[in-house]
Amino acid sequence: MKAAGRRAVPAVGCLLLLVTAWSLRAAPRAYSAPDVRPGEYAGYERHADYVAVADGTRLALTWYVPSQGPAVARFPVLLWYMPGHRETIDPRSGAIRPGMDPEELAFFTARGYVVAIAEMRGSGASFGFRIIDRGPQTGTDGRDLVNWIARQRWSNGRVGMIGASYQGFSQFATAAERPKALKAIFPEIAGFDDYTSLYYPGGILNIALARVAYAAMGRDDRNEFDPTSAPPRLPSVPVIDEDGDGELADEIPLDRNGNGSFLDDGPPRYADGKARADVYWRATQEHQKNGILTNDKVTSARFRDSTLADTSYRYWDLDPGLKPDRIVQAGIAVYNRGGWFDYHARDTAQWFGTLQGHTPVRLLMAPTGHTGLPSPEARMQGRGNAYLAHFGDQQTSNVLVLNEKLRFFDRYLGGLDNGFDAEPPVLIYVMGEGWRREDEWPLRRARPLRLWLGAHGSLADAPGDAGVDVWQVDPEATSLSQGANRWNYGIAGAKAPLSLDGSLHRRLAYTTEPLGEDREITGHPILEVTLGASVESADLYAYLEDVAPDGSSLLVTEGQLRANYHRRQSAPDSLPAASRLRVKPALPWPGFTQADFDPAPFAGGRSVRLVFDLMPTAWRFRAGHRIRLSLAGADRDSFEPSLAQPGGAAGSGGGDPKVHWYLHRGSAQSVLVLPWIP
């Protein structure tokens, strides 16, 4: 790679650049995929070792050095830092498989990057334990790993980080510790305010997450082996070949009682009968002290300022929102990749908006859930993405994201003058249209399209007569579609886009007339309603739907709020008070602290005003289609019941099975505000 030289730009050139940038600003640009830089290395060499972090805890690291290509001694390094297995091993065959997508690993090593995969303390073959998930050690250990990597003879001293979800959080956490060698991070589908995206969206306990995430994490941390689960649960690969016979599977102790774990079988014994220093066994033993954020801890800590059981931490002590100021100070370049149907969609957009103007930052939003785009092979085999298929997109695959990642790191790690930083910083997939570049998020040219909830289920651009809709809440309402929704990780396997058609009768719906022309909605919709209820509290779920002329509909986006949080703006946003940044875009922020919680918002026949955002989207409603807003009082499969419903956590309303809403219509009452792109 050639280094970008500093060029003196004459004053006139500067002016021209400014004029050009200004004239380009008004219009969006269609996206044409840049060429993918070809690979130069045909293979890689695998290495593994323990790296001691500041407190002496040894973390397992595997790294892959490009080989069979140009003779370069030192490479830029991409670190993937995870609470799981850097590589898995099949104890029966000894087969080793990288923990990250092998295709991505080969893609970057071919193009002259060392890829390093590290296991957090308390996971894989690493020693130690996590006091709590996403705790401060995530960042300080990450910093020590980056510093160690920068000193190695195969490293050119410039480090980037990659990875999705928790591996996105670990990037923000590490970047906030400002290790000098860390120049750029590419977090995907990662959180900004975890209380509102993971644990209590809208202040309502997320039971879908609890069902899948925590238990799986614990079993991985114990290095369990379960060939019957799909896919098979495999242990992490040992770092040390203690008997020096070239095999690693024999370093895993025998599971003598056959329950999948080697931790309950007394002193370790091995298949070859040899004695060892029991490195792998001792490391795994330490993981049993992990303070995983389990379901009961989250359930009993209901407010954003609640202390998590058995710890001294509150949610906001663990929050990604503590990080932006320090990342800005370090000047680290950040490329945020999100999914419109991910539970972190708002987070991804807010990371970008909050950092823009303060550090080099980019945003890419794809039509995915909590996942990536499918590979070209997966698409050919019909294991693609339901949205791409629905919108007739034959081209899009994960290659687009890989190439963005490559060009980003080529620029900020490799120093390649590839024009990347002169491009508009936002790349979004407008559903019904395709990829488009933009200058900012949210789009400045968006205009508020106000649709008023009216009589007889109408949704119109002018408020109708004042009135009240009385509606009985259906506690069986669910947002599952083909078993999938935004909250349960199922969207990647969905055969068709999400649709709530099957459960429309469980919701209160307001629908426009057929649209006379196409309407693009791109940004964060806001719902404002004036609501009363026959009980003391309620939860409001709002769904934006696209209704085709034949009456079938697709779910566009959704939002929700527990009415107990109707007092708005106790704090300006989710950032700590000392932050010099402000969250952008600014969205309704109810605070979600104990002090913000009104135990009985509807007591004494009161109505309250509920104002909240729906997850961001980019969607083209076609002429002839209708826009529908449907409201529910429950999302049975994904969230706890409202406090007033039977089974509700606090039981403040006494569990009356018949809950009625009183929704106020007319001027200054209930309105949906959509970001319309004229």
Ligand SMILES: [Ca+2]
């Ligand atoms: Ca061995």
Ligand SMILES: [Ca+2]
């Ligand atoms: Ca056992």
Ligand SMILES: [Ca+2]
């Ligand atoms: Ca052996």
